[in-house]
Structures are given as structure tokens and as C-alpha cells.
Amino acid sequence: MQELVLIQPGSAARSEWVREAAQADARREFEERLRECGPLAYRVARGVLRNAADAEDVAQEALLRAYRGFDRLRDRSRFRAWLVRIAFRLALDRLRSAKRREQRDTLWSQPAHLPPPATAEDIAVSNQFQGHLERVLDELPEKLRLVLLLSAMEGYTIDEIAEMVGVPTGTVKSRIFIARKKLAEKLRCHANTIKMP
Amino acid sequence: MPCEHYKDALTEAAATGVGPQGALRAHLTACDSCRAAFEQEQSLFTAIDSGLHAAANAEVPPSLLPRVRAGLDEVAVAPPPRWLQPLVFASAGVALAFVVFLIARPYHATPENVVRQGPVFAPTAITPGTNANPGKIPAAAAETASTGANPSHTARNSTFFHPVASSNPQVLVPADEHEALARFVATLSQRSDVATAFLAQTPERKDALVSPDLLQIADIEIKPLEGGEAEASHSVGEKR
Numbered sequence: 270m271q272e273l274v275l276i277q278p279g280s281a282a283r284s285e286w287v288r289e290a291a292q293a294d295a296r297r298e299f300e301e302r303l304r305e306c307g308p309l310a311y312r313v314a315r316g317v318l319r320n321a322a323d324a325e326d327v328a329q330e331a332l333l334r335a336y337r338g339f340d341r342l343r344d345r346s347r348f349r350a351w352l353v354r355i356a357f358r359l360a361l362d363r364l365r366s367a368k369r370r371e372q373r374d375t376l377w378s379q380p381a382h383l384p385p386p387a388t389a390e391d392i393a394v395s396n397q398f399q400g401h402l403e404r405v406l407d408e409l410p411e412k413l414r415l416v417l418l419l420s421a422m423e424g425y426t427i428d429e430i431a432e433m434v435g436v437p438t439g440t441v442k443s444r445i446f447i448a449r450k451k452l453a454e455k456l457r458c459h460a461n462t463i464k465m466p
Numbered sequence: 467m468p469c470e471h472y473k474d475a476l477t478e479a480a481a482t483g484v485g486p487q488g489a490l491r492a493h494l495t496a497c498d499s500c501r502a503a504f505e506q507e508q509s510l511f512t513a514i515d516s517g518l519h520a521a522a523n524a525e526v527p528p529s530l531l532p533r534v535r536a537g538l539d540e541v542a543v544a545p546p547p548r549w550l551q552p553l554v555f556a557s558a559g560v561a562l563a564f565v566v567f568l569i570a571r572p573y574h575a576t577p578e579n580v581v582r583q584g585p586v587f588a589p590t591a592i593t594p595g596t597n598a599n600p601g602k603i604p605a606a607a608a609e610t611a612s613t614g615a616n617p618s619h620t621a622r623n624s625t626f627f628h629p630v631a632s633s634n635p636q637v638l639v640p641a642d643e644h645e646a647l648a649r650f651v652a653t654l655s656q657r658s659d660v661a662t663a664f665l666a667q668t669p670e671r672k673d674a675l676v677s678p679d680l681l682q683i684a685d686i687e688i689k690p691l692e693g694g695e696a697e698a699s700h701s702v703g704e705k706r
Contacts, residue, residue: 296538307534308526315524325527332534333541402517421515421522450481452514453507 295339306349307332309422310356316418317360318367319403327363331356350433357415364407398459405455413448420445468503469493476500480507 310331315324335352342348406414412434419430420441431438468476472493479486486494486504494501639647654661 299538300535303531303534307531311526311530312522312524316522319521321524321527324524325530325533328530329533329537333537336538337541398513399517399520402514403521406518406521417518418522421518423519423523446481449511449514450477453477453481453510456514457510 291340295336298345299336299339302348303332306352309349310352312422313353313356313415313418314360316406316421317357317414318364323363323367324360327359328356331359334359350435353415353419353433357411361411398456401456401459402452405452408455409448409451413444413451416441416444417448417452468500469497472497472500473503476504476507480504480511483511 307328311324311328314327314331315321318324318327331352334355335348339348342351406417409417416430416434419425419433420427425433427438427441431441434441436444472490475486475490479490485491494504654664
């Protein structure tokens with residue numbers, strides 16, 4: 270049986286041209302947002318992963334994912350919130366897989382988690398507390414952790430954080446308060462290592 | 467150790483960063499241990515905020531944006547969902563096939579055509595020798611006479627009749643009439659005169675509305691009886 274194909278001469282070239290123009294527009298618009306939101310994605314990932322290389326990988330992946338779905342984002346003003354959620358989710362996934370890998374590796378090797386050698390007492394005390402803080406930060410519930418990280422970043426108001434997370438301003442405030450109290454409860458035993466700036 | 471009564475209030479005041487208010491403020495001026503505990507709580511929260519700030523505002527590596535831009539060059543904006551394109555082609559193909567079928571099919575039997583076609587009997591009708599009991603119809607014969615070998619095919623194409631598609635024509639009959647038809651076929655095979663009568667060309671009826679000829683009655687001719695009256699009276703007199 271002869272194969273039949275429906276074609277409309279002329280319409281294919283036009284649709285191709287329209288598609289390319291739309292792609293160029295999307296690329297231009299995305300690049301404008303990239304300058305502002307790229308660092309944000311990195312810092313969210315860095316706050317979760319506490320590792321610069323992993324955070325860069327995750328931020329890149331989050332930005333590329335956002336670009337792939339950029340034309341499906343109807344409300345472009347929600348881009349920042351959307352990107353933050355993507356980066357946070359990817360960073361959590363990577364953190365969990367890293368923890369699993371770490372647990373697996375510890376089964377086969379001698380425990381070698383020795384504290385970093387202190388070159389000076391102040392640095393040692395400061396690093397020790399920072400280590401405790403970041404470890405305790407990992408134990409916070411996700412919704413508290415994201416809000417706390419965003420509130421600690423420079424340049425974002427409570428209203429902007431509320432918009433990014435998609436909750437009311439009052440909820441953001443209460444989450445910050447609860448998160449800080451939880452951190453304080455867990456870090457109080459390490460208070461003697463606090464080195465005030 | 468702070469006073470147990472003010473312990474939570476101290477933490478709350480340090481966490482909010484607003485500072486002690488009211489009764490707590492008055493108590494702190496009087497109680498050295500609570501004041502020391504409050505200062506320690508403040509130090510703790512300051513350290514937490516400082517650590518959070520350091521963790522959340524890490525220096526962005528300069529290689530990030532060039533890496534992302536290089537990735538953008540490789541990634542096209544997401545095309546439409548992959549499942550949509552085959553679905554469109556499949557729908558178009560089905561529609562096209564249906565249109566071709568409608569155009570290309572050779573014959574479409576309407577109920578009027580089926581009636582005009584008249585009954586067509588399967589050639590595998592029962593022979594007299596094989597049917598010892600005319601009242602009892604074998605199932606195979608009933609099936610042959612009624613719908614043919616493929617009931618599902620008949621059900622799907624119940625409105626079609628293809629006279630040239632097969633040398634073994636089939637007849638469509640209602641399900642509750644197939645046994646009666648089978649008996650009829652058996653009867654026809656036994657009595658050729660009935661079959662002949664059915665196959666004989668019926669004379670064409672002329673217009674049924676033609677009125678019959680009027681009854682032609684000739685004029686009444688009255689003739690006098692000759693001698694009949696005398697004979698009648700005579701016979702009456704004899705009986706008396």
C-alpha cells in the first residue's frame with residue numbers, strides 16, 4: 270500500500286522560522302535572568318551541600334533544567350522561586366546519595382573522620398563550631414532549612430523569600446524563628462567553642 | 467545557672483533579637499546569673515547567624531556562568547512532549563484510512579437492496595439422505611444456513627452484503643429465525659416442487675388500482691309462461 274503523507278508546502282518553513290525566533294527570544298530572556306539567579310542557585314546548593322564543587326554541578330544542572338522548561342513557564346515572574354526549588358531539590362537529592370555512598374564506604378574502610386588539624390586555636394574553634402552548625406542544619410526539616418538559608422543570604426527581604434517559597438510572610442517569619450531556636454537547642458552544648466568575631 | 471522561671475523567656479528574647487522587655491528586663495538588672503546566661507544566649511544566636519551567613523553567601527565560582535552558557539548552547543528549548551507527535555500522526559492515519567475505506571468500498575447494501583436481493587441459500591444445504599429426521603435440524607446445517615462460518619465477522623459487517631466477494635454467498639437472518647430457515651432449506655431439498663414454485667418467475671402484477679370491469683347484465687327479457695300456470699294449479703288441486 271502506498272504511503273501517504275500530508276504536507277502543506279510553505280507552512281513548514283514558516284513554522285521553523287517561528288520556532289527559531291521563539292528560541293532566540295527565550296535564550297535572550299533566560300540569559301538576562303541567569304546573571305541574577307545563577308548565584309542564587311549556587312548558594313542554595315552550597316548551603317545544602319557544603320561543598321563548592323558539588324554545589325557548582327548542582328547549580329549548573331538546575332539552571333539547565335530551568336532553561337529546558339523555560340518556555341513552559343507561563344508566569345515568568347515566578348522564575349526565581351521556580352529555580353530555587355529546583356536547585357534545592359537537586360541539592361537534597363545529591364546530599365542523600367552522597368550520604369548513602371559515605372555509609373557504604375565506611376563499611377569497608379577504617380573510620381578516618383578525624384578532625385582537621387588546627388593551625389591556630391581560633392581557627393580551630395571557629396571551624397569546629399561551623400562544622401557543628403552545618404551538621405545541625407542538615408537535620409532541620411526541609412521547609413525550615415530552605416527558609417533559613419534564604420534569610421541568611423544577602424539581598425533578599427522577607428517578602429521576597431515568601432514569594433520564592435510560596436508561603437505568606439508570617440509563615441516565613443515563624444519558620445525562621447523556629448529554625449533558629451532548634452539550631453540553638455542543638456548547639457548549646459557546643460557553646461563553649463564559640464569564638465566571637 | 468539562670469533562674470528556672472526565666473529560662474525560656476531568656477531564650478525567646480535572645481532568639482527574637484528584640485531584647486528583654488518588662489519583667490524580664492527588671493529581673494536581669496537584679497540577677498547576675500540570668501544576665502550572664504542571657505549574654506551567652508545572645509552570643510550563641512550571633513554565632514549561629516554568623517555561621518549561617520557564611521554558609522549562605524559563599525563566593526560564587528567564576529566558572530559557573532560560562533559553564534551554564536556552554537550548556538545552553540547544547541540544549542535546545544524543550545520541544546513539545548514526545549508522546550504528542552506520534553499521537554497526531556496515528557490519529558491522522560486512522561482518519562485517512564477511514565476516508566479511503568469509505569471511498570474505495572465497492573458496494574454498500576441498504577436494507578432496500580437486501581430485500582430486493584431475495585433469499586440466497588447456502589450450497590451446503592442438507593441432502594435428503596443425510597437427514598433421516600426432517601424435524602430435527604443438525605447444528606452444522608443451521609449454522610451454514612443462518613450466518614455462515616464466522617459469526618463475529620457477520621456481526622461486525624451486518625449491514626454489508628458483498629455479492630462478488632465469495633462464491634459461497636451468505637444470508638443475513640435474525641438470530642431467532644435461523645432454525646426456521648434451516649428447516650425451510652431442508653424442506654426445499656426434499657420437495658423440488660416447492661423450490662420450483664419459489665424460483666418460478668411470478669407474473670408481474672399490473673397496477674393494483676385498476677378497477678374491475680363492471681358486471682355486464684343483459685336486459686331482462688320477460689316471457690309469458692306457456693301452460694305452466696295451468697299445470698301449477700292442477701297439481702295443487704290434486705294434493706288437496
